[in-house]
Amino acid sequence: MPQQRASTTHRGHRGTPRLIAEQDTQSLPDTMLAVEAVDYQSPLRLSHRPLPALPSGSLLVRMEAAGVCRTDLQIVRGHWPDLPSLPRIPGHTGVGIVVSDALSRNIQIGDRVALPWLGLSCGTCEQCLNERPQLCASRDQARWNADGTWAEYATTSEHDVVIVPEGIAPCEAAVLSEAGLTTYAAVERAGVRATHTVGVFGIGGLGHLALQYAGIAGAHTVAIDFMENKLVLAKELGAQAQFHPQDPMLGNYVSRQGGLDVALICSDTPSAVAQALSMIAPGGTAVLIGLQQPVQLPLDAFALVRNSITIIGSTGGTRRQLHDVFKVHRDGMTQVVYQARGLEVVNQALAEMEQNMIEGQLVFDIAGIAYE
Ligand SMILES: [Zn+2]
Ligand SMILES: [Zn+2]
Structure with a gap:
């Protein structure tokens, strides 16, 4: 697949979020396709899983795109300390459409949201109150203690998401939520x-x-x-x-x-x-x-x-910083360089990244899944 280099002058849309959501809420499936890590030696596999359970204060998001970074590679290869037992769905950032009711009036079904990697911070500890949710002690490090974003659906805590502004395509937003936020911070x-x-x-x-x-x-x-x-x-x-x-x-x-x-x-x-x-x-x-x-x-x-x-x-960043990252991009000040792959070629895509064959960031284009 050729390199996709998207700038603000030529980026795509997938229609308004609300229209997508109306379809979604009418037809939430019982199962979803997801990438699964079964052990730290074997290749990742694609499997059918039940939709994730939804704890209160959490959102169910139909994933459109998910970033892939070196952290993911380190984890799935078993190179990080304190790795959890498997199976688990990898992926710690992403972008998708909200398909469950939110407690906050600022988030509605149909909104396109980013799940930055600070996901699942507690929102009330000293670090969270000091705008450093990425340092929250109860934070799910790299979302690896819960199932992640390399799937058709994922959950996230409501207070960790950031609305993706109109005019930024999902794959671009996924890169900005990951590499953009990290480096901006x-x-x-x-x-x-x-x-x-x-x-x-x-x-x-x-x-x-x-x-x-x-x-x-x-x-x-x-x-x-x-x-x-x-x-x-x-x-x-x-x-x-x-x-x-x-x-x-x-x-x-x-x-x-x-x-x-x-x-x-x-x-x-x-x-x-x-x-x-x-x-x-x-x-x-x-x-x-x-x-x-x-x-x-x-x-x-x-x-x-x-x-x-x-x-x-420096790791991650805050919601305010991600908001800034989106604004700067929408104003035409940054170019996002990425290569998109489908979840079905996850192992091949990770190998390409390992061999430095990816220009810009690797992104899974999940909305493009076209198989049963
Ligand atoms: Zn990352
Ligand atoms: Zn906290």
Whole structure:
């Protein structure tokens, strides 16, 4: 399938949400198609499952699109600590149509909503009240303790969804809810501004959006990736400079800029962290976003202290930030780059991602399911 690159100037609609919902509520099926992980060694499989039970305060959503990221890959391959017993439906973000009644007057049957990965936070603890639901202790980490979004239907807690504005297609909204939210929040946390030089390490699903948010903040952006096609993409998306990580010119270029004020490390390679830290300007900030594995990183404490370097980890974001992400996209300021696949080719799609064959983010186009 060719790459699908959707911008605000050419994106599709699937009709108004309310019309879709009227069909849905009249004909909710007893079962649904879902991807199932049965054990951590076997391939994922497609199976028929009963529709999920609906705890109070939860919404039933007919899924249209679901994002796929490296976290999913790590989990289904069994590489995360504290993995639950299986079977389980993977997937921790997505977009779909509400098909059950909501308690809130702001959410109605027929609304298109995003299920950002902070799903199932409690809404009442100190972290939640401080607008950090992604750090809620009762949060379902990556939605892996409950069934997820790689299915025709999924549930989510009502207070975690964000309405998708008119004019953003489901697959685009799915990318924005995942990679968009994660990187927008990271750019905000790092305080990127117009005088900054920002290095973006890894121009994949996360990096292609991180680059654009840093650019919108007015920063001078430097894209770093092993793959030539991703550097070409970075240039198209507005990066001022692009380098292979081993390019001997990279160090010189960054030195002439006075170092990196901010490094957005979207790559999942530990060596990217070391390289980013070696190029950080005094007083600068390195944000770890893409490396989500239990690896130990060597740190030069002397350089860290002497240069007052800040290192932060950033995961997910808030509903306000996702609202901003949608607004920025609807206003034509970002391009979403993704490749869509059907759930029926889930194993092949994950293998493609593992081999770095996906440009932008991988998305499951669930509304396109055309089989029984
Ligand atoms: Zn993710
Ligand atoms: Zn909480």
